[in-house]
Amino acid sequence: MRYKYIYFIGIGGIGMSAIARYYKFKGLDVSGYDRTPSDLTRALEAEGIAVHYEDEPARIPADINDTLVVYTPAVPAELEELRFVREHGYRVIKRSKMLGEITAGQTCLAVAGTHGKTTTSTLVAHILTEGGPGCSAFLGGISKNYGTNMLVSHTPTVVAEADEFDRSFHQLHPAIAAITAMDADHLDIYGDLAHVHEAFRIFASQVSETLILKLGLPIHPEDTPARIFSYHFDDTRADFHSTNLRLDATGHYTYDLVYPGGVLNDIRVGAIGWVNVENSIAAAAMCLCYGLDAQKVRHAIGTFEGAQRRLDVHVNTPAITYIDDYAHHPAELQSAISSIRQVFPGRKVTGIFQPHLYTRTRDFAPEFAKALSGLDKLILLDIYPAREEPIPGVTSEIIFRDVTAPEKVLLTRDGLMPYLEKEPVDVLVTLGAGNIDRCIGPITEMLEKRL
Secondary structure (H helix, E strand, C coil): CCCCEEEEECCCCHHHHHHHHHHHHCCCEEEEECCCCCHHHHHHHHCCCEEECCCCHHHCCCCCCCEEEEECCCCCCCCHHHHHHHHCCCEEEEHHHHHHHHHCCCEEEEEECCCCHHHHHHHHHHHHHHHCCCCEEEEEEEECCCCEEEECCCCCEEEEEECCHHHHHHHCCCCEEEECCCCCCCHHHHCCHHHHHHHHHHHHHCCCCEEEEECCCCCCHHHCCCEEEEEECCCCCCCEEEEEEEECCCCCEEEEEEECCEEEEEEECCCCCHHHHHHHHHHHHHHHHHCCCHHHHHHHHHHCCCECCCCEEEEECCCCEEEEECCCCHHHHHHHHHHHHHHCCCCCEEEEECCECHHHHHHHHHHHHHHHCCCCEEEECCCECCCCCCCCCCCCHHHHCCCCCCEEEECCHHHHHHHHHCCCCCEEEEECCCHHHHHHHHHHHHHHCCC
16 A cells, blocks of 8 residues: 555445444554544544544645545535535545455455445354454444454455445455345446346456355346355255254254265354354354354354444343344335344334335335335334435325334334333344444343332
8 A cells, every 4th residue: 555644435334434443453543524423433543543624625644645535425426525525636435445456466356235234244253263364354333242343353354244335346356255134226327127136246257266146136147157056044055054943042043054075063042043054054164164163163152242233232131132133125014024023022012113215215215115015113213315416295294194003103204212212122133234323222221220
């Protein structure tokens, strides 16, 4: 890296912050802008990275030749800082291209998929760290084992979450990869499911050695030079699948893994829910294909604590349970809700969902309503817009009206806590990718006072 300064526009994003931490570790002068403070930006500041929250080009390092600017496409093009660096001759690159440059020349293990990729890639990084030679990792969530979204190792192996948003994953050329799901999403970018599939096939074509596919996904041998293995939760047609599945009283599953090398017995998954069994099968498949010892893979899966905001348990008693999950797509909601129902049978499950993006709400309103109808009670919040302007006629109401859950209520985010203060809670789950995460602390504190 010939630059002295790395400046990040949108430094508080989960992917951006991981790269910022990486270059801080490498000894470069790292700083950046984000719109609002968050737990993540405060953590960056505590690590010695300067972050500011005003759109002020004067804060950008003045040495153009020694400064590299990294930006996220989630930042609006009219942002003054982004316009300034483009007009004044700085080298300006997208986060995805930066990640591609970092991983080039190393053995890259990448996890792609419209859902499941954060937990799976975080688990792969944990297995390699605890049971293997170590790795560097750029994750789309905070590992609960390590308290960070970035791991650094001198081993030339890197784990990356391969994000399909804005076709970012086309910058990666992994040796080993997994694809967990190829559902319709980001239709503001892709237009339709056919173009989503096309983007994943392009990603598959860039995998050089081994591709681990969820059974049934439309990727074929002619789409990739890599050898293909399939995985599934329990379908015996898959190369990697579970058998002899057992659920204990704490919500953790134990299973035997059937794989091309034989059977790996008694894998206890450290993170709760059936969905994490499936994620662990994909991660185990990648690590076994990488060459790790099977018993070390088994042990590391058992010590995995999960990723923040992925079936993340904050309170768990027989009387009150509170879980938070990042689910923001109908398929993710269905997986999270069904996992929680299996872990806590017979209990009343109340879900608080904050839709993320007007376009996603417009494109999937019926599917959202169907998934959320799996709750006993729905508390539906207003839409979190992120980078988007409102779309006439698109509100949470277009989901709400078709939900068939026994109880449902429509609230603003500001009205949530006053409402919850008066509500009895059995199993409560917050769901969404917006700023609903700001409610986790207050909800946890409120529920702990009831115990």
